[in-house]
Amino acid sequence: MHCPVCGNDHISDAQDLLSRKHEIFTPCPDCNHRIQNKAGPPDDSSPPPCHCGRVFIDDVYVRLYRLLVDEGIFFGDEPLSAIGTPLIDPGIYLRFPPFLPPRTLLLISSVFDEDAAHRAYHEIDQVSGILNQSLIPPGIGDRQDNAPPVCSEQQVLCGCDVRADLFPTSKGPVVVYKKQGAAHIEFPHGFDPKIRSVEAAIKKVHPSLFVDACSGVGTLGIAGGILGVHHIMLNDPWYAAAFFSAFNMQVNKKALSLDECTFSTDFSHLAREKVREEPLLVAEGYGAENRIEVFQGRMELLYSQIHDPSVLTVFDPFDKKQFRQNQSFFSNWEHSVGGEVFIP
Numbered sequence: 001m002h003c004p005v006c007g008n009d010h011i012s013d014a015q016d017l018l019s020r021k022h023e024i025f026t027p028c029p030d031c032n033h034r035i036q037n038k039a040g041p042p043d044d045s046s047p048p049p050c051h052c053g054r055v056f057i058d059d060v061y062v063r064l065y066r067l068l069v070d071e072g073i074f075f076g077d078e079p080l081s082a083i084g085t086p087l088i089d090p091g092i093y094l095r096f097p098p099f100l101p102p103r104t105l106l107l108i109s110s111v112f113d114e115d116a117a118h119r120a121y122h123e124i125d126q127v128s129g130i131l132n133q134s135l136i137p138p139g140i141g142d143r144q145d146n147a148p149p150v151c152s153e154q155q156v157l158c159g160c161d162v163r164a165d166l167f168p169t170s171k172g173p174v175v176v177y178k179k180q181g182a183a184h185i186e187f188p189h190g191f192d193p194k195i196r197s198v199e200a201a202i203k204k205v206h207p208s209l210f211v212d213a214c215s216g217v218g219t220l221g222i223a224g225g226i227l228g229v230h231h232i233m234l235n236d237p238w239y240a241a242a243f244f245s246a247f248n249m250q251v252n253k254k255a256l257s258l259d260e261c262t263f264s265t266d267f268s269h270l271a272r273e274k275v276r277e278e279p280l281l282v283a284e285g286y287g288a289e290n291r292i293e294v295f296q297g298r299m300e301l302l303y304s305q306i307h308d309p310s311v312l313t314v315f316d317p318f319d320k321k322q323f324r325q326n327q328s329f330f331s332n333w334e335h336s337v338g339g340e341v342f343i344p
Contacts, residue, residue: 004247004267005179006160010103010128014175014252017090021166021173025088025098028052033059033099038081041065053125054099057086060126064107067123071116084109087180089128089163093190100126106163106180108133108154117157129159131181138182139318140238140275151238151274154181167192167219170199171226172255176248178217182240184318186219195223197344198314202227205340207312209233213299214317218245220344221314225256225292229312232256235279235295235302239270242296246283249292256292258285270296279305300329303336311339 001011012020027033032047033056042062049055064083068074074082085108088098098104102125110133112120117130132155141150154161161180166173167188174195198220202210210229212221214236221234222245234245243266250261263283270282279297295305299315313333317323320343333341 001251003160003162004243005162008160010160011162011177011251012164013254014173015254017164017166017175018173021090021092024090024101024104025054025092025094027054027056027099031056031099035097036062036080039079041077042080054101055126056099057088057097057105060100060105060124061086063124064120064127067120068111068116071113071119073111073113073116082111083107084111084130084133087163087185087187090175091163091165091187093166093168093188102126103128103159106131106159106161108180112157114157121158127159128163129161130157131155131161132157137184137318139184139241149275153240156181165219167195167223169195169223169226171228174219174223174226174248174255175251176217176219176222176244177251178244179240182238183217183244186216194220194316194344197342198223199227201312201314201340201342202229205312206310207339208310209306209308209312209339211235211302211306211311211313211337212245213302213313213315215245215294216241216316218248218294220316221245221292222248222252222256224314225290226252230290231308232290232292233295233302233306234292235297235299237275237277237296237298239274239276239296242276242280242282242294243267243270246294249283249285249294253285256285257287257290258292259287261285277301300332303333306337309338311337313337313339313341315341315343317343 036058136152210224215234285292
């Protein structure tokens with residue numbers, strides 16, 4: 001599948017990705033590696049690349065370190081960990097450090113400039129992209145009175161920052177892609193408490209409609225569909241979240257028992273208005289019994305699109321502590337929408 005951001009063919013549908021998940025980061029019998037001390041400069045001795053194309057993650061970091069020294073960015077006494085934060089693609093729970101195939105490492109770093117980043121991308125096959133690390137979390141910041149919200153994204157220095165994560169449910173994994181420079185990091189573990197919370201709520205309520213009102217890239221809403229709710233509604237005011245909620249509906253089309261997915265807009269169009277107030281229909285999916293709708297807009301205004309009395313709503317905001325204190329919002333939601341509401 002073609003990436004909606006860079007246009008290259010590096011996207012897999014859920015079934016293809018899940019069929020390969022156990023072998024992607026597993027070494028072949030000829031792979032060799034050396035574990036490095038991350039708190040100091042690396043040991044210069046590292047094995048050559050294996051014929052299978054996989055390279056142990058520490059050895060990839062050693063190559064990045066040498067490149068930074070050669071570029072004059074590092075002096076050679078910095079710790080190996082100073083390079084930045086690695087995110088593998090796809091993000092999957094692993095018991096051992098990964099051996100990386102080509103284009104499976106997205107690096108978030110504050111030390112690379114554009115020249116060094118482009119050189120890393122072209123000289124080190126495992127690098128899929130490098131993001132310039134920001135102190136401000138990506139997405140929508142706090143609103144100040146009636147002023148427009150402050151929005152933040154991490155700059156892509158090279159490659160593409162679209163990557164996948166695989167989150168477990170009792171009915172099989174949810175595959176979610178995201179533009180990482182515009183999304184919070186939520187890396188999969190062997191147990192996901194948010195999804196378990198969704199499973200418990202669905203078993204208790206048995207809703208005919210499940211609403212993920214601040215969906216991010218759609219993980220919880222799509223999990224609700226995989227867990228058997230026939231009507232799903234996803235919504236987020238942030239353009240990248242709303243689009244990838246829709247995109248992930250399409251990626252998980254088979255697991256969601258959808259026959260058709262139609263988009264009302266595309267990524268570049270949504271990027272022109274990164275935060276939207278009134279709900280805009282982004283995409284819909286249909287099956288024999290199932291339906292999914294994806295909107296971009298403020299969750300406070302989503303009630304106008306909800307007409308099912310048997311509704312279960314999940315709110316998963318970035319700042320849960322502050323959100324829980326917003327009693328007026330919950331009162332308005334219960335009055336205008338009804339049903340059950342929970343925060344995972």
